[in-house]
Amino acid sequence: MEYVNLDAQVGDLSGVLDPARYLSHLPSVSGDLPPGARAFATDTDHYDFRSRRCVKDLTLRAVRGAGGEEMEVEFQHNCWKHDQDLLIRYVGVSGFVIDPVDEDRGTDLGAVILDEILPHRDGCSHEIACWDGTLTLVCRDLQATWTETICSSKS
Structure with a gap:
């Protein structure tokens, strides 16, 4: 990640997730993002850890195409936090890399940390850091859609 800090230090506490530098940089580059990517990146819930539409703690379910x-x-979704699943459709894909921590994991990258x-130059890059690896795509644009789901583990 270029701007999101996945290992920030706050006082004596290390390993803190901090998107602040990215969020302060985003207004200066959001006009250069394709429309779908801009809408997803600038959604106020995207980096709000208390929001049901924050990407943190989602789990990669499938990669198609x-x-x-x-x-x-x-x-x-993670039933303790989300009530919706997220589907991202990428068009004009010119780059795709899955970088698992352990080669045997394949696309099983665990929970999302942040993106x-x-x-x-081809549109936008989308880097998704997970606990067990990273997924990076370069595309002309993307469309993120949240879909309702049923959480069976909520009490």
Whole structure:
């Protein structure tokens, strides 16, 4: 990640997630993002850890169309935090890398820590950091859709 700090220090506490530098940089680059990427990146709930639409703690469920010009990445909710799943559709994909911590994991990257969307000469880059690896896509644009789900583990 270029701007999101996944290992910030706050007082004596280390390992703090801090998107502040990215959020302060985002207004200066949001006009350079394609429309769908801009809408997703600038959504006020996206980096609000208390929001049901914060990407933190979602789990990568599926990657479809890998290697193609159109891809879908599906994220499953965490019942303690979310009441919706997230589906991101990427169009004009020109770059795709899954970098698991352990090669045997494949696309099982664990829960999302945070993500970062930046302008790119091909449209935008979307880097998604998870506890067990990173997923990075470069595309012409993306469309993020939240879909209702039923949480069976809520009491």
